[in-house]
Amino acid sequence: DVKVTQSSRYLVKRTGEKVFLECVQDMDHENMFWYRQDPGLGLRLIYFSYDVKMKEKGDIPEGYSVSREKKERFSLILESASTNQTSMYLCASSLISPGHLTNTGELFFGEGSRLTVL
Amino acid sequence: AQSVTQLGSHVSVSEGALVLLRCNYSSSVPPYLFWYVQYPNQGLQLLLKYTSAATLVKGINGFEAEFKKSETSFHLTKPSAHMSDAAEYFCAVTKMGFQKLVFGTGTRLLVSP
Numbered sequence: 001d002v003k004v005t006q007s008s009r010y011l012v013k014r015t016g017e018k019v020f021l022e023c024v025q026d027m028d029h030e031n032m033f034w035y036r037q038d039p040g041l042g043l044r045l046i047y048f049s050y051d052v053k054m055k056e057k058g059d060i061p062e063g064y065s066v067s068r069e070k071k072e073r074f075s076l077i078l079e080s081a082s083t084n085q086t087s088m089y090l091c092a093s094s095l096i097s098p099g100h101l102t103n104t105g106e107l108f109f110g111e112g113s114r115l116t117v118l
Numbered sequence: 119a120q121s122v123t124q125l126g127s128h129v130s131v132s133e134g135a136l137v138l139l140r141c142n143y144s145s146s147v148p149p150y151l152f153w154y155v156q157y158p159n160q161g162l163q164l165l166l167k168y169t170s171a172a173t174l175v176k177g178i179n180g181f182e183a184e185f186k187k188s189e190t191s192f193h194l195t196k197p198s199a200h201m202s203d204a205a206e207y208f209c210a211v212t213k214m215g216f217q218k219l220v221f222g223t224g225t226r227l228l229v230s231p
Contacts, residue, residue, distance in 0.1 A: 004161070031217065040127065042208060042223035043162075050217060058218065090161055107154075107219060109161030 003027075006091050006110035013117050019078040021113050023091030030095065032074035033107065034058075034066060037088040046089075049074055081117045089113045120145045122192075122209045124222035132230050137181075137196040139225045141209035144190065151192040152210040152219065153183055162208060168192060179203070204229045 007022035025032065031050050035043040035058075045058030047066040055066050063085060067075045074093075078085055092107040125140040143149055150169045154162040166177025173185040183194045194207060209222040 033219075035221075040223060042124075043221040045218060045220075048217065056217075092161075106164045106167070107162070109163065111159070111161050 004091055004093055004108050004110040006089075006113045008113050009111065011113060011115045013081050013115065015082060015117060017081050017117075019081050019115065019117075021076040021078075021089055021091075021115070023074045023076070023093075023110055024072050025074075025093040025108070026072065027093070027095070027108070028071065029093035029108070030071075031093060032068065033092040033094075034064075034074065034076045035090045035092065036060065037090055037112070043090065046076065078115075081115075083117050085115065086117045087115060089115060120149065120211045120213060120220050122151075122211045122220065122222040124207075124209050124225050126225055127223065128226045128228060130228040130230065131199045133201055134198050137194070137199045137203065137227065139194040139207050139209075139227065141183075141192045141194065141222060142190050143192060143209075143211050145211060145213060147213050150212045150214065151183075151185060152212075153177065153181070153192075153194050154208045154210060154221075156206045156208065156224075158205070165194070165207070199227075199229050201229050201231065203227060 004025045033048040034046040049055045049068040065077045090112045091110040121144045123142045152167045153165040156162045166175045168175050168185045176182045181196045206224045206226045208224045210219045212219045
């Protein structure tokens with residue numbers, strides 16, 4: 001089974017702190033994604049990466065950065081946390097992009113990291 | 119731009135009743151459509167997908183969805199609800215060759231005994 005592991009299930013940080021959310025996948029997937037989940041808003045894509053050291057902005061990248069130094073690891077960084085970044089953060093990976101003709105493009109998700117910024 | 123709209127943030131059914139969760143999509147090109155489920159305190163997992171083959175798609179746990187181009191819909195159904203179906207369901211859309219998956223706002227399914 002594919003396993004996507006997020007390092008912290010629950011974090012509490014203070015405004016202005018630098019926050020690292022770590023995600024590791026064990027299936028040699030090319031693509032990795034960071035989503036933010038908020039009630040009534042669904043999942044919104046923050047950043048994604050389709051290769052090591054490659055990254056692309058999603059729909060809400062402001063206030064976030066990412067790092068992918070190794071294929072299995074994709075980190076989300078909040079340089080200076082703010083209260084409006086209190087949310088559930090979900091990491092996902094896929095073997096090939098969701099729109100690939102011959103692949104399901106299935107995303108495998110971690111269990112999420114619930115971040116509270118005070 | 120592609121998008122999906124899920125009608126109803128909450129749907130309540132009795133155990134044994136029909137489950138119908140609605141999803142309408144917007145796409146200028148043939149879409150790929152997905153349903154994901156999220157059980158409490160877990161990440162999302164794939165229920166089923168449509169990628170331009172059969173319009174009636176069967177998924178796990180007895181769920182199925184029908185792609186209707188004329189109605190731009192991809193509603194999720196299950197003939198008989200079970201207590202274990204209580205979860206949040208997300209519809210999602212992408213297109214061929216595209217890397218991003220766009221999710222709807224989700225529908226929470228409540229199942230009562």
